Amino acid sequence: xxxxxxxxxxxxxxxxxxxxxxxxxVRTVAVYSTQDRxxxxxxxxxxAVHIGPGPAKKSYLNIPAVVExxxxxxADAVHPGYGFLSEDADFAEVCRDNGLVFVGxxxxxxxxxxxxxxxxxxxTDAGLPLLPGSLDxxxxxxxxxxxxxxxxxxxxxxxxxxGGGRGxxxxxxxxxxxxxxxxxxxxxxALFGDPRVYVERYLGxxxxxEIQILCDGxxxxxHLGARDCSVQRRxxxxxxxxxxxxxxxxxxxxxxxxxxxxxKAAGYxxxxxxxxxxxxxxxxxxxxxxxxxxxxxxxxxxxxxxxxVREQLRVAAGDRLGFTQEQVAFRGVSVECRxxxxxxxxxxxxxxxxxxxxxxxxxxxxxxxxxxxPGYRVPPDYDSLLAKLLxxxxxREQAIARMDRAxxxxxIDGPGVHTTxxxxxxxxxxxxxxxxxxxxxxxxxxxxxxxxxxxxGRRLAPPTPSPVEVSHV
Ligand code: MV4
Numbered sequence: 001x002x003x004x005x006x007x008x009x010x011x012x013x014x015x016x017x018x019x020x021x022x023x024x025x026v027r028t029v030a031v032y033s034t035q036d037r038x039x040x041x042x043x044x045x046x047x048a049v050h051i052g053p054g055p056a057k058k059s060y061l062n063i064p065a066v067v068e069x070x071x072x073x074x075a076d077a078v079h080p081g082y083g084f085l086s087e088d089a090d091f092a093e094v095c096r097d098n099g100l101v102f103v104g105x106x107x108x109x110x111x112x113x114x115x116x117x118x119x120x121x122x123x124t125d126a127g128l129p130l131l132p133g134s135l136d137x138x139x140x141x142x143x144x145x146x147x148x149x150x151x152x153x154x155x156x157x158x159x160x161x162x163g164g165g166r167g168x169x170x171x172x173x174x175x176x177x178x179x180x181x182x183x184x185x186x187x188x189x190a191l192f193g194d195p196r197v198y199v200e201r202y203l204g205x206x207x208x209x210e211i212q213i214l215c216d217g218x219x220x221x222x223h224l225g226a227r228d229c230s231v232q233r234r235x236x237x238x239x240x241x242x243x244x245x246x247x248x249x250x251x252x253x254x255x256x257x258x259x260x261x262x263x264k265a266a267g268y269x270x271x272x273x274x275x276x277x278x279x280x281x282x283x284x285x286x287x288x289x290x291x292x293x294x295x296x297x298x299x300x301x302x303x304x305x306x307x308x309v310r311e312q313l314r315v316a317a318g319d320r321l322g323f324t325q326e327q328v329a330f331r332g333v334s335v336e337c338r339x340x341x342x343x344x345x346x347x348x349x350x351x352x353x354x355x356x357x358x359x360x361x362x363x364x365x366x367x368x369x370x371x372x373x374p375g376y377r378v379p380p381d382y383d384s385l386l387a388k389l390l391x392x393x394x395x396r397e398q399a400i401a402r403m404d405r406a407x408x409x410x411x412i413d414g415p416g417v418h419t420t421x422x423x424x425x426x427x428x429x430x431x432x433x434x435x436x437x438x439x440x441x442x443x444x445x446x447x448x449x450x451x452x453x454x455x456x457g458r459r460l461a462p463p464t465p466s467p468v469e470v471s472h473v
Contacts, residue, residue, distance in 0.1 A: 001026070007041070008060065009080060010371075012388060015040055015371050018030065023310070028046050031059075033055075033056075033060065035053075038377065040371050051065040055381065063088075067094055076100065076101060079313070082293055086293075087163075088110070102316070104292060113266060114161065116160050122262070122265055129283070130285060132201045133155075144197075148199055151200075153171065153174070154171060154201075156171070157169045159184065159194070160198055164290075168184070184197045204441075206439060206440060210227050211259035211273065214272075214308070216269065224306065225243055228241050233348065233447065238338055238427065238443065239335065241335045241336070251278075251284065258284075258286070262286070298367060303334050304328055332393060333393055333394070333399040335403050337424045339424070341386050341418065342384050342420055353414045353417040354377045354415060355375065356375075357374060359409075360409075366391055368387055372386050391406055400428055403428060427446065430446070
């Protein structure tokens with residue numbers, strides 16, 4: 001068993017990891033930047049090490065500083081959380097080279113799956129269904145043109161080193177392709193230091209469905225069902241749920257088996273997520289693998305009763321999975337809402353500040369994962385996630401009603417502070433969300449031109465695609 005874990009992250013996930021460690025009798029080391037010195041995890045953890053100034057590059061992304069903190073405190077493992085260094089193969093390797101257990105897949109697996117074209121080739125060889133597209137990077141405009149003509153429009157150009165929707169461009173016709181290719185290459189070089197891109201058939205109005213898997217280092221793997229994450233704005237998820245609503249059980253089963261086959265082909269160890277797009281025809285298509293614990297992992301925990309961080313730590317320590325697929329039971333429905341300090345009225349601009357009021361909801365089957373508390377000053381330096389509000393209920397209708405009730409109870413205030421709470425309640429009120437028939441187009445409909453003037457549920461013309469912003473999750 002692990003004795004002491006350094007948590008290489010901040011905010012709600014750092015606290016969430018520390019809590020499971022405490023339950024397991026594992027000692028914890030928090031690391032923090034100057035801006036985060038008053039963050040709750042700093043006092044919650046057994047030890048805390050200052051690793052640098054506010055900018056993440058100088059602290060949470062600073063590999064030597066993090067590794068040094070782990071060695072100095074005698075930690076035997078490092079949990080990277082999500083974002084930051086969680087999918088950095090170099091970091092995982094440096095941990096290993098210094099005798100530290102990295103809580104995540106081996107560096108070789110992170111590197112393989114981090115190259116989205118390599119992942120596409122591996123997964124198609126493992127029998128997973130892919131959208132038509134390239135299995136190798138597309139180097140020239142002429143090559144991209146030829147490929148797109150063969151695939152048929154619309155197509156999407158993605159960075160090989162990307163993921164999570166960063167640096168992608170949708171192309172609707174031949175005339176727009178060469179320029180989009182050029183721009184995506186330039187963007188990929190700037191964002192990832194890797195200009196390689198690939199082309200795929202673009203599937204509009206699809207659903208984003210992902211399968212949680214868990215593998216040990218002894219060849220055992222289980223799936224923990226599907227999450228729907230179709231409610232997104234600029235690739236930041238706002239609402240997630242487990243199970244994915246309205247999908248036939250046999251479809252989810254085939255997706256789960258596909259994910260396990262893919263995990264086996266990759267030599268996966270740890271907790272991971274296989275992302276799929278599901279079209280209106282209920283065909284599913286492999287998108288990418290996320291080699292980390294995800295923000296939305298608690299909806300899976302609520303429905304399965306399995307603490308995913310606990311299982312991550314056990315597997316990282318070399319233990320076998322403590323249960324078989326047959327022992328995994330799925331019960332009821334869980335929904336998560338991400339409460340960000342952002343102002344929906346100002347295009348979701350960050351709106352952090354001093355929390356003069358912070359009163360989370362309570363009551364039956366409500367979970368709040370947050371680093372917020374009254375008096376906390378939310379630093380402006382990092383992503384705007386302040387709290388994850390989760391509910392469980394026996395069915396989806398009750399879960400949505402419970403979530404709306406809990407959102408109504410949640411009180412967050414302070415000078416200049418705004419949150420997404422009101423917007424989330426509008427999403428929950430949408431007719432197609434309630435029916436579970438919504439797609440990734442839902443938020444554009446609520447925020448697009450004239451959105452306020454139209455009745456909920458009315459479908460507007462899709463907005464023109466725009467380059468996508470950087471996100472850390
Ligand atoms: C796509 C797609 C449609 N067609 N690829 C976004 C996250 C990344 N993992 C993959 N993503 C997508 N890839 C093809 N070929 C749609 C998405 C997508 C999306 C696109 C625009 C607006 C919101 C979206 C939400 C989820 C997925």
